[in-house]
Amino acid sequence: MKWRRIKAIVVKESLQIVRDPRSLMIVLLIPLLQMFMLGYGVNLDVQHIPLCVHDREGSQASQGLLHQFAASPYFSLQAPMGSDAEIRKSLDSGRCNLAIVIPAGFSKGLADNGGGSVQALLDATDSNTANIAANYARSVVAAYSAGVQMEFIRNRGGTVQTLTPVDMQARVWFNEDLVSRNFIVPGIVALVMAIVGAQLTSLTIAREWERGTMELLISTPVQPMELMIGKLLPYFLVGMVDASICLALAVFWFEVPFRGTLTALFLTTGLFLTVVLCIGYYVSVAIRSQVGASQVALLLTMLPTTLLSGFTFPIDQMPPAVQAVTYIVSARYYVTIIKALFLKGSAWTALLAPILCLALYALVMVFFASRAFRKTLD
Amino acid sequence: MADSSPMQIVVDGLVKRFGAFTALDGISFGVAHGEIMGFLGPNGAGKSTLIRILCGLLRPSAGRALVAGIDVAGDPEAVRRRIGYMSQKFSLYGDLSVVENLRFFGGIYGVSEAEMPERLRFAVDMAGLTGREDALVATLAGGWKQRLALGAAILHRPAILFLDEPTSGVDPGSRRRFWNLIHALSEEGVSILVSTHYMDEAEYCHRIALINRGRLVALGTPLELKQHSLGGELLALEGERIGEAIAPLARAPGVRDVAMFGNALHVLVDQAALRLPALLALLAGSGIADGRGRRIDPSLEDSFVHLVAAKLPPTEVAS
Numbered sequence: 166m167k168w169r170r171i172k173a174i175v176v177k178e179s180l181q182i183v184r185d186p187r188s189l190m191i192v193l194l195i196p197l198l199q200m201f202m203l204g205y206g207v208n209l210d211v212q213h214i215p216l217c218v219h220d221r222e223g224s225q226a227s228q229g230l231l232h233q234f235a236a237s238p239y240f241s242l243q244a245p246m247g248s249d250a251e252i253r254k255s256l257d258s259g260r261c262n263l264a265i266v267i268p269a270g271f272s273k274g275l276a277d278n279g280g281g282s283v284q285a286l287l288d289a290t291d292s293n294t295a296n297i298a299a300n301y302a303r304s305v306v307a308a309y310s311a312g313v314q315m316e317f318i319r320n321r322g323g324t325v326q327t328l329t330p331v332d333m334q335a336r337v338w339f340n341e342d343l344v345s346r347n348f349i350v351p352g353i354v355a356l357v358m359a360i361v362g363a364q365l366t367s368l369t370i371a372r373e374w375e376r377g378t379m380e381l382l383i384s385t386p387v388q389p390m391e392l393m394i395g396k397l398l399p400y401f402l403v404g405m406v407d408a409s410i411c412l413a414l415a416v417f418w419f420e421v422p423f424r425g426t427l428t429a430l431f432l433t434t435g436l437f438l439t440v441v442l443c444i445g446y447y448v449s450v451a452i453r454s455q456v457g458a459s460q461v462a463l464l465l466t467m468l469p470t471t472l473l474s475g476f477t478f479p480i481d482q483m484p485p486a487v488q489a490v491t492y493i494v495s496a497r498y499y500v501t502i503i504k505a506l507f508l509k510g511s512a513w514t515a516l517l518a519p520i521l522c523l524a525l526y527a528l529v530m531v532f533f534a535s536r537a538f539r540k541t542l543d
Numbered sequence: 544m545a546d547s548s549p550m551q552i553v554v555d556g557l558v559k560r561f562g563a564f565t566a567l568d569g570i571s572f573g574v575a576h577g578e579i580m581g582f583l584g585p586n587g588a589g590k591s592t593l594i595r596i597l598c599g600l601l602r603p604s605a606g607r608a609l610v611a612g613i614d615v616a617g618d619p620e621a622v623r624r625r626i627g628y629m630s631q632k633f634s635l636y637g638d639l640s641v642v643e644n645l646r647f648f649g650g651i652y653g654v655s656e657a658e659m660p661e662r663l664r665f666a667v668d669m670a671g672l673t674g675r676e677d678a679l680v681a682t683l684a685g686g687w688k689q690r691l692a693l694g695a696a697i698l699h700r701p702a703i704l705f706l707d708e709p710t711s712g713v714d715p716g717s718r719r720r721f722w723n724l725i726h727a728l729s730e731e732g733v734s735i736l737v738s739t740h741y742m743d744e745a746e747y748c749h750r751i752a753l754i755n756r757g758r759l760v761a762l763g764t765p766l767e768l769k770q771h772s773l774g775g776e777l778l779a780l781e782g783e784r785i786g787e788a789i790a791p792l793a794r795a796p797g798v799r800d801v802a803m804f805g806n807a808l809h810v811l812v813d814q815a816a817l818r819l820p821a822l823l824a825l826l827a828g829s830g831i832a833d834g835r836g837r838r839i840d841p842s843l844e845d846s847f848v849h850l851v852a853a854k855l856p857p858t859e860v861a862s
Contacts (some may be wrong), residue, residue, distance in 0.1 A: 173650025177639065365787045381634035384598045385651045386623045410793045541621070 170387055174395025176368070182399055189403075191453045192365060196407045197237045199412045202348070203353045207477075211297040217261035219252050226272035226313075226480045230283065233309050235266065237302040252286065263298045271383070275313060285485050325456040350421045351477035354411045358434070359466040361407050363448070365400040367462035370449035377497040380542065389538040394530075398441050404438045405431075415507070424510025429531030432501070433516075436523045437499040441466055443530035450537040470496040495530075551576055551703055551734035552597065554607040556606035559592050559757075564591040569606065574703075574736055577730050581748030582738035583847065589757040590738035591631055594707045597736065598628050613701055626652075626851030627696030631707040633688055636696060637681030641672050644680055647696055652699035669724060686717025694725060697733075701786050706730065706737040710744065722747045742851045751843070753850055760850045765843055772846040775799050776815035778807045782834035783824055795822060802848055809845055810836075 183188060216234060220227050235242045243261050244370075246252050252264045264286040268460050274281035289295035373379040382392075397522040412430065415421045447461045452458040471477060473487070474496035480488055491497045498519040513520075554572040559567040567589045574580045591783045595601045597610055599619030608615045611625045635644045645666050646659070654662050667673055670690035672683075680688065681826045689709055697706060706725075710718045722744065729735055737748065745751050746765050753761040753768070756786070761772050765821075785808055792810055797818045800811040814817040815838040826834030 167653065169653060170651055173647050176650075177636070177643070180643055181636070181638055303723045376634075377630070377632040378634045378636060380600065380630045380632070381628060382651075384600055384623060384626070384628040384630070386620055386653065387650070388620075389652050424768075540599075541602065543596060543602055 166388060170391045171395045171398075172393060174387070178396055182403065191402060192361065193407065193410070196361050196411050197414070197518045199357045199360070200353060200411055203356065204350055204414070206347050207353065211294055211301070211517065212239055213241040214239055214263055214294070214298045214301070214336040215243055215248050215261040217243050217252055217255045217264040219246040219249065219264065219266045221269045222267055222271045224272040224353075225508045226256050226281075227267040227277055228310050230267065230306070231307050233267070234302075234419050237301065237305050239353075256286060256288050262294065263302060265302070306485075307525045313514075318329060343401050346419060347421050347508060348504055349476075350415045350419045351507045352500050353436070354408070354415055355474065355500045355503055356467070356470050356476060357405070357411050358408055358437060358499075359470040359496055360463065362404050362438050363445035363466040364395065364459060365404060365459040366442045366445030367449045368455050369396045369400070369446065371453055371455045371458040374453040375455055383540040383542070385394050386460075389540065390535045391445060392538060397439075397446060397534075400442055401438060404442060404514070405435065408434045408438060421507055425506030429513060429516070429520075430506050433499060433502045433523060436520075436527045437495065439527040440495045440523070440530050443534040445525075446534045447530075447537050450534075466496075469494040470500075473497065474500045476500050483499070498526065519523055544579065549575055550581075550609075551578075551611060552736065553609040554593075554597070554606070555608070557593070557596065557608055557665075558605035559589075559596060560604045566757050567596070570754075570759050571606075572735050572752055572759065572762055576734055577732045579735045579737065579749045580727060581751045582736070582754055582845070583740070583742070583745045583751050584738075584754035585851070586663060586740065586766075588754045590754055591707050592757075593754070594705050594738060597629065597681065598626060598705055599623055612827075624699075624704050627699070627701040627704045628642045629689075629692050629696050629704075629706045629709050631711070633692060635688070635692055636682050640669065640677045640679055641670075641675045641683075641691060644691070645698060649698045650694040654699050660700050664795055665737075666691070666698055671720075672693045685713045689713050689717065689721060690724065699726065702733060704733055704737075706735065708738050708740070710739065710741065710845050718744070720856045731803075741807070742842065742847065745843050751798070756849045761846070766791050768846045769841045769843060773811055773841055775811045775813050777835050777839050777841045777845060778810045778812055778815055778819060778822065779804070779839045780810055780822065780826065780834065780836040781806060782795040784831060785834070788826055788829050788831055788834075791825060792822065795825055800849060802845075804845075809839075811849065821829070831838075 204288065216232055218234070231242070234240050240263070243255070246255065246264070249266070255261045256264055266284040268282070268284070269284065271281045283306065285299065287295045287299055358477065370379075373382060408431075412434070416423045429432065444465055445458075448462045448465065449458045452461055472493045473480075473491045474487060475491070476496070480497065481490050483491070501519045502516050505516055509515075550573040552572075554573070555571050557570045558565070559702055565659075570589075570593065572580070579689060582593065584590055586621065592601065596603050597608055599615050599622050600690055602616055610622045611624075613621045615622050634645070642663060645663050649659055649662060656690065662761065667676055670687060670693070672678075672687060672691060675683075680691065683691065693706070693709065696706075712845050713721065725735055725737065728745070739745060748765065750764055751768055752759055761768055763771070779780075780792075783787075785806070786803065789803070792798055792808065797813045798810055799813070802809050810822065812822075819836055819838070821833055823836055826836075
C-alpha cells in the first residue's frame with residue numbers, strides 16, 4: 166500500500182466533489198431537510214386532540230365539565246354540535262377524534278346520588294392515538310368527579326378526608342418531561358446519517374464505470390485497498406460535516422438535552438459513518454450503475470435503520486427471531502449509544518458493549534469493502 | 544529478466560472465450576523493443592480483447608502472454624507497473640483540469656515528487672496544451688484529448704504502450720501529429736501495440752497483425768503484406784458499368800480474385816502484363832466500350848480485403 170497513490174486518489178475525489186457544487190449542496194442540505202421533516206413529523210406526543218361536544222343539557226354542571234376539557238392542553242375544543250348526526254359527521258370527516266356527549270339528565274343524576282354519566286365517542290382508526298385520547302379524557306372526567314364528590318360531601322357538612330392507602334410516586338429519569346422528541350431526535354440523527362452516508366459512496370465506483378474511466382484506472386498499479394481508502398476519506402470528511410450539522414440541530418434547535426461527552430459522540434459517530442460509507446462503497450462496486458447503486462444503498466440503510474434499530478420500535482418488544490436479526494443492523498448499536506449519550510450521559514464503561522460491537526462492525530465492513538473491488542473486466 | 548529476451552511481448556496460443564463465443568482463437572506473435580505493432584481488423588475482430596488481456600484486464604481462457612517477460616495472468620500487477628494504456632473510450636476525468644488529470648495519473652503510477660514537474664511539463668508540451676494547463680478536460684477538442692491521454696499513459700516512462708484505436712474520431716491533422724509522437728516514442732525504445740481500423744494508419748506501423756474473427760490472418764511489414772499476401776499482381780480496370788463485368792472476369796483464365804474498389808475493379812492475376820490485353824478484350828466483349836486498365840501496386844486495403852475475403856463469404860467483408 167502506497168500513501169502516494171492514496172493521496173492522488175484523495176486529491177482527485179476531493180476535486181470532483183468540489184467541482185460538482187450542486188451535488189455538494191444536496192449532500193449538505195438533505196440532512197438538514199430530513200432533520201426538520203422527521204424532527205417535526207415524527208412526534209409520538211398526543212396533544213391538541215380535536216374534540217367535539219354535544220351538550221344536550223346545557224346546565225351549569227355540564228358546562229363545568231366541558232370547561233375542564235377546554236382547559237386541558239391535550240384537547241382543543243371545536244365548535245359545539247347540535248345533534249348526534251352532526252357529531253357523526255365530524256368524526257367521519259376527521260374534524261374531531263373524540264366526541265363527548267352529555268345526556269339531558271346529567272346534573273339531575275349528579276344531584277341525586279352523585280352518579281352521572283357522559284358518553285365518549287372515539288375515532289379509533291389510529292388506535293394508539295384513540296387509546297391515549299381515551300385515557301386523557303378519563304382523567305379529565307376523574308378530576309371533575311373528584312371535585313363534584315368533595316363538594317357533595319362538603320354540602321352535607323362532612324369533612325373532606327381522602328385517604329389513599331398506597332401512593333405510588335413515579336419519578337421519571339433521563340427524559341424528565343417525557344417528551345418523545347427527546348428520544349426520537351437522536352434516532353433521527355442515526356437515520357439521516359445512515360441514509361446520507363451510504364448515498365455519498367454509492368456513486369463513487371459506479372460513476373467511474375458509467376463514465377468509462379474505470380477501465381483505465383484498473384490498468385494502473387493502484388491497489389483495491391488504496392482505491393477504497395482514497396475514495397472513502399473525502400466522503401468521511403463530508404459525512405462528519407453532515408453529522409455535525411445534524412447533532413447541532415438536535416441540541417440547539419430541537420433542544421434535546423445532551424449529557425455525554427463530545428469525544429464519545431464523535432468517535433462513535435465516526436465508527437457508524439465508516440460502516441455506512443463502506444456499505445455504500447460495497448454496493449457501488451457490486452452494482453455498476455449509479456441509479457441502481459443509489460437505490461440499493463437507500464434500501465439497505467433506510468429500512469433496517471427505521472424498523473430494526475430500536476429507533477421507532479423498541480427491540481425488546483419484538484419477537485425473538487426479529488430481535489436476533491437486529492444484531493446485524495449496525496444502526497442498532499449506534500442508536501443505543503447516541504440515545505444514551507444524549508439523554509443519560511452514560512459513561513464509557515456503560516456503553517462499552519455497543520461501542521465495541523460498532524467498532525467490530527466497522528472493521529468487518531472495511532475488510533469486505535476493501536476486498537470487494539476486483540481489478541478485472543471479466 | 545525483461546532484457547534477456549529480445550521480445551517485449553510474447554503471445555503464445557492465446558484463447559479468450561466469453562461463454563460460447565470465442566473472441567480470440569489461438570493467437571501467437573511477438574513484439575520487439577521499440578517496435579510499433581499495428582492490429583488491423585474489422586470491428587469485433589478481437590483487437591480490444593487482445594489488448595485488454597495484455598494489460599491484465601481480462602484473463603485468457605488458454606494460452607500464455609508475456610509482457611516485459613512477465614506472465615500477465617500470473618502477476619498482472621507487475622505488468623501494470625511497466626505499461627501505459629489508452630483505452631478505446633476516452634477515459635480521463637472531464638471534470639478535472641489538464642494538470643489535475645496528469646498529476647492524478649502521475650501519483651497513481653508512482654512518479655516521484657521530484658520528477659513530477661518535469662514529467663508534467665513534458666506531457667503538457669507533448670499534447671500541445673501549454674498555456675491551457677488549467678482548462679477542464681471536458682472542454683478540449685478531440686485531438687487534444689487524445690494527445691493528453693497519451694501523455695497521461697507515458698508519464699511514468701513505461702517500456703510498453705498499448706493504444707486501443709487511439710485516433711478514432713480525430714481529424715486527419717491531429718492523427719498525423721499523434722503518429723509523429725508514436726514514432727518518437729518508438730525511437731526511444733518503447734514497444735507500442737496499437738489497434739486501428741484505418742488502413743492508412745497501418746502503413747505507419749513497423750509490422751501489422753491482421754486480425755479477423757479472433758484469428759491472426761496475416762503478420763508482416765506493410766510491404767510484405769502487400770507483396771506476398773496477395774499471391775499475384777494487381778490490375779485496376781475502369782469503364783462504364785464496369786460492375787457488370789465482375790462475373791465474366793472472375794471466370795477468365797489467370798484471374799484469382801475480383802473486387803470492387805470505388806469506381807474501379809481490382810483484379811488479381813498471376814501475371815499482369817500477360818493477362819491485361821485479354822481482359823480488356825473481354826470488357827469490350829461484355830459491352831463495356833470505354834474499358835481501360837493498368838497494373839497497380841497493391842495497397843494494404845487490397846491485401847486486407849483479399850485476406851479477409853478468403854475466410855468469409857463476400858457480403859461479410861467489413862470496411
